[in-house]
Each structure stands twice: as C-alpha cells, then as structure tokens.
Amino acid sequence: MISTVLTWAVQRRLATVEHIRQYPHEVQQQVLRELLHTARATEWGQRYGFADGLTAREFAQRVPISSYEELYPEIERVLRGAANVLWPGVVQWFAKSSGTTNARSKYIPVTRESLQEGHYRAGRDMTALATLYYPEVNILGGKTLSLGGTHGPNPFRAPEAGSRVGDVSAVIMQNLPAWAEFVRTPPLELALLDEWEEKIERIARHVLNADVRVLAGVPTWMIVLLRRVTEMAGAASILEVWPRLGLFLHGAVAFGPYRELFRQLIPGPQMHYLEIYNASEGYLALQDEPNSEDLLLLLNHGIYYEFLPPDQWEAEEPQAIGLEAVELGKTYALIISTNAGLWRYKIGDTVRFTSLAPYRIRISGRTKHFLNAFGEEVVVENADAAIAAACQATGTTVRDYTAAPIYFSSQDGASRGSHQWLVEFTQPPADTAQFAQTLDHTLRQLNSDYDAKRHRDLALTPPELTVAPAGTFERWLAGRGKLGGQHKVPRLSNSRELLDEILVQLKK
Structure with a gap:
C-alpha cells in the first residue's frame, strides 16, 4: 500500500514534465523572473540592478558571464558566512568538486531552494x-x-x-x-x-x-x-x-x-x-524516453539557461544566446543562473542539441576538456564513442582511460603529432593493435577535423595505445586524495602533465 501511495504521489509530476516539453520558453521566462525577484535585495542584485520586469536581454547586458575563478571572491565570502551576497540568507551547504581540468577544489553553494x-x-x-x-x-x-x-x-x-x-x-x-x-x-x-x-x-x-x-x-x-x-x-x-x-x-x-x-x-x-x-551546480537534464539516449533539458528547476557558441568560448566579452536561438546539432557551452546564487556562470560543460521540440541534449564534453593540440577538436563525446566501438570490436571492456597529445617533428622539419591513450582494461584485448585501429577509425568517422588531420598522416599519425595495469587510475586518484565520490579521471587534455604524472607513477 505504501508503494501504491508513493507511486501515485510521484506520478503527479508527469503533467509538469509534459508542460516543460510543450511550453519551454514561457517556463524559462518565469524562472528568470523568479530568480531576479528573489535576489533583487542581495549585494549582487543591487550591483546589477535586478528588478521586476527586467527582460532577458537587459539581464544579459547588465550581468557579466563569469567563470568560477571570476566569481570566487563572492563565493569565498559566502563560504565564510556572509549573508545576502549572491542569494538571500546564509548558505550552510556547499558541494565540493575538483572539476575535471583543474586540481583546485571548487565550492559550489547549495541552498535550500536549489x-x-x-x-x-x-x-x-x-x-x-x-x-x-x-x-x-x-x-x-x-x-x-x-x-x-x-x-x-x-x-x-x-x-x-x-x-x-x-x-x-x-x-x-x-x-x-x-x-x-x-x-x-x-x-x-x-x-x-x-x-x-x-x-x-x-x-x-x-x-x-x-x-x-x-x-x-x-x-x-x-x-x-x-x-x-x-x-x-x-x-x-x-x-x-x-x-x-x-x-x-x-x-x-x-x-x-x-x-x-x-x-x-x-x-x-x-x-x-x-x-x-x-x-554540483544543479540537476540539469534527464533521460525522459527509454529508447533514446537524449536528455530532456529541465527548464523549471531553478535554473535559467544561456548558451555560448564555440567561437565565443575564448572571447574577451563572450556573447551568449537564449534557448530560442539554439540550433539543432550545434555544440554550446552552458551558461546558467541558479537559485543557489550562480549568475551567468560558465559551468564548463558543453552540450549538443538533438531536438528542439522538446529541447533535448547530449553532453558533448567540456570547454577545457578536449584534445585540440593540432586542430583536431576531439571532444569527450567522440572519445567515449570510439572507446565503446573499440571495445565491441575486440570483445573487451574498459575501466578507465585518459588521452593527451604527443608532439614531435619529422626529419624534414614538418611538425606532426599524435595522441597517446592510456587505457585500463577490465580484460585486455587479445589484439591491442586492432583496438587502437578501431579507436582511430571511429574517431575519423565521427570527427571531420580529426579525419582531416589524419589524412595520409600529414598532421596526425595513428594513436599510440598504452595498456595500464589494473588499479592504475584508482591508485592515482588515491594519491591525490580524490578517491571516490564525484572525483573522476580527466578523459582528454591538451597538456601531457596528467598523463606523464600517471606514467611516472607506473615506473615506481
């Protein structure tokens, strides 16, 4: 009977999920109005003129897009107990995250509302x-x-x-x-x-x-x-x-x-x-259809969304677009304003829209978590798909992996490079060469920039596969005091710092 009552209670939410699908823009505008109204008397709200009736365009013009580092002075004050800085009241809970490209811990406010x-x-x-x-x-x-x-x-x-x-x-x-x-x-x-x-x-x-x-x-x-x-x-x-x-x-x-x-x-x-x-910043999306891997963007859960096109990721004054302007199949960096006091915050994740009615996404990677040392622009979504294809082709499974560039010059002085993949298998494949070949072939199919760089080995030579002994990544995480929880191994990096650190560990 308890199960029946609970099931009835939670299924009342189905109507709200359908409302998100049917009226996405109206829902998002209401979220923005509520956020601005609630935070209008905070220090941040007064600094940027939060007021009832402020439009989305005016909000974007007044409030700067901020990274964690740029927002940290205010977050630190909130951590130390200051009230009414980014959100009303004193925040008592914080989500601690190392991020995936920065070893320094991040402290994300978690309010009662969030x-x-x-x-x-x-x-x-x-x-x-x-x-x-x-x-x-x-x-x-x-x-x-x-x-x-x-x-x-x-x-x-x-x-x-x-x-x-x-x-x-x-x-x-x-x-x-x-x-x-x-x-x-x-x-x-x-x-x-x-x-x-x-x-x-x-x-x-x-x-x-x-x-x-x-x-x-x-x-x-x-x-x-x-x-x-x-x-x-x-x-x-x-x-x-x-x-x-x-x-x-x-x-x-x-x-x-x-x-x-x-x-x-x-x-x-x-x-x-x-x-x-x-x-850590919020509950952003969920798989709302059992036969699809796409995720429904949650639009009435205390988060107002904006999206940054790739050509704006490194701009001095980046220009974000609203939900109504996104395009199918395009990748964007997420910009969020939340009921935890994160305002036009660069979360670091990138998403690709797979549907505009309703708005569904796939997580494609991170703005600072990709391989682009040679213009190949390999994102985590490409890497995960290629690893999965290589596993299927060789009848194996992967526990963890990371990849980084290899730089070298040919004898005639032309600059070429490659990628090194450090992979920990649950069961190593009988043919590691086939695994590497399938990985390379799949990346070429998925990513035209990678394929262009691999053409005749002119810019990129075939990837180098290094098999990591069992427990390699777990020991590396433990050595950094980051074993378990939300901590995970960075998949891709444009620097060899992390990969070389793990390789040095293997030699000890």
Whole structure:
C-alpha cells in the first residue's frame, strides 16, 4: 500500500514534465523572473540592478558571464558566512568538486531552494518517469541502492557554525525528505563513509539481504560494489542476490564504455538504464524516453539557461544566446543562473542539441576538456564513442582511460603529432593493435577535423595505445586524495602533465 501511495504521489509530476516539453520558453521566462525577484535585495542584485520586469536581454547586458575563478571572491565570502551576497540568507551547504581540468577544489553553494526546487524536484520527475515506463519493476516497492561521497565541516568557518562541504551526492543524501529516505539503502552512516575501501566492504555486507530494485550512482564505483556483493554471496550473477533488480540510474561519466560490462554483470532482459545529468551546480537534464539516449533539458528547476557558441568560448566579452536561438546539432557551452546564487556562470560543460521540440541534449564534453593540440577538436563525446566501438570490436571492456597529445617533428622539419591513450582494461584485448585501429577509425568517422588531420598522416599519425595495469587510475586518484565520490579521471587534455604524472607513477 505504501508503494501504491508513493507511486501515485510521484506520478503527479508527469503533467509538469509534459508542460516543460510543450511550453519551454514561457517556463524559462518565469524562472528568470523568479530568480531576479528573489535576489533583487542581495549585494549582487543591487550591483546589477535586478528588478521586476527586467527582460532577458537587459539581464544579459547588465550581468557579466563569469567563470568560477571570476566569481570566487563572492563565493569565498559566502563560504565564510556572509549573508545576502549572491542569494538571500546564509548558505550552510556547499558541494565540493575538483572539476575535471583543474586540481583546485571548487565550492559550489547549495541552498535550500536549489535542493527543494532543483535536485529533489528532478528526482521526483525521474522517479515518475521510471514508474511509468517500467511498472513491472515496482521501484518504490523495494530499495534504491545509492552510492555517493561524503561531507565534512566547512574549512572556512568555525565548526560550531554547522556549515558543511562535500560531494553533491552526500549533500543530497544528508538532506533527503523522509519519503525518499524510506526507499533508499544503505543507511547514512554507511553511505557517507569517507574511506572508499571500507565503504564498499560494509555496504556490500549490509545490502546482501536487501530487496534492491534500483541502482543509482557513478558506473565506475557501482561495478566495484556489484562484484563484491556477488562474491560475498557466492553467486554467479547479481540477479541471484537481487532477483527484482531492474533499473540503473547513472550519471557523472558517459555510460557507453561501461554498457557491455553491466550486461555481463546483470544478464537478462529485465535490466533497464536511464541517464541523469546532475552536477554540483544543479540537476540539469534527464533521460525522459527509454529508447533514446537524449536528455530532456529541465527548464523549471531553478535554473535559467544561456548558451555560448564555440567561437565565443575564448572571447574577451563572450556573447551568449537564449534557448530560442539554439540550433539543432550545434555544440554550446552552458551558461546558467541558479537559485543557489550562480549568475551567468560558465559551468564548463558543453552540450549538443538533438531536438528542439522538446529541447533535448547530449553532453558533448567540456570547454577545457578536449584534445585540440593540432586542430583536431576531439571532444569527450567522440572519445567515449570510439572507446565503446573499440571495445565491441575486440570483445573487451574498459575501466578507465585518459588521452593527451604527443608532439614531435619529422626529419624534414614538418611538425606532426599524435595522441597517446592510456587505457585500463577490465580484460585486455587479445589484439591491442586492432583496438587502437578501431579507436582511430571511429574517431575519423565521427570527427571531420580529426579525419582531416589524419589524412595520409600529414598532421596526425595513428594513436599510440598504452595498456595500464589494473588499479592504475584508482591508485592515482588515491594519491591525490580524490578517491571516490564525484572525483573522476580527466578523459582528454591538451597538456601531457596528467598523463606523464600517471606514467611516472607506473615506473615506481
């Protein structure tokens, strides 16, 4: 009966999801009005003249686009307890993220509004869609096993202030409403442990006899947990442990390279997969159709969107466009204004529009997380697809990878280069040359700039594949104090700094 009541309650959100699809521009204008009205008396609002009736064009003309570094002086004051700086009141929670191209930690404000109107509202939307599409799983009749990070005292304030920082997953779990806590496992004292080796072991032991219907988390760590649970149970498959398991809500990294591995771990047709785009800055999109990998942009969840074309990414005064001006198939950098006090903020992610009615996207990479040392403009979306194709061609799976440029000059003085791919396999392929060839061939098919540079090896020679021993990336993350949670290995870089650091580690 509890399951029936919860299902009825969450499915009331389906009408709102449909409203987003039907009236996107009206919804976004309402979000902007509410943001400006709420923040008009803050220091930021007074500085830039926030007022009722301010148009989207006037907002864009008055307020500068800001990176984290540019907004940090205000964020630091908020961290130290200053009130009414970027958003009304004193912010007590912060999502800590290393980012993917910058080793320095970022502290993103998480307000009550961003939790309630963003993360939790979107969570209800995702649950409503899942109960609609997969009623046979009865996801609210059992437990959702969620993996996340941890949180601790805010280092900028005295402990008695009660302010906390941590992975956004930990912030969300710590503040979950009662109904959501009722259907999830493990308990918070295990879910928020900071030592990942101990966390995996204790969670595996705790959930052995649970009725797990749904998995939620980052694929990398979920694989480790599933293997440990299966091993503890002495089972051939995780379905012997959790026979009603039917759904995985995944995010943080592209799922393509992991798909085959999950099919091996969870065999059978009963398992379904849905993707979410939930970042430290907010819950931005979700997969609203089961047979499509496109993500519906969430437009009434406390975030106002603008989009930066590629030719504006490095401009001194970048000019963003509104939702109504985006084009199908084009890649844009995301600019967001949120109910956590981020104003015209460059989140760093890039998206490609796959549909304009409704607005659906795919995450294509990051503005500072791509390979473009030779004009090849390889983004993470290309890399993930090429890795997945190479895995399929060679019957293997990849646990993690990173790639960086190789610079050298030919004897006649012409400058040429290549890419080095450091790949950690779960099972190395019998033919690594075939893996590298398929990787190269797929990139040439997907990316015309890469293909042009590879033509007759004039600018780029074939990629160099280096096989990393098992545990390489985990040890590297651990050595940087970033094991677990939202921390992940940067996929692509225009610098060899990260790759060379890992290679030096392998020689020790």
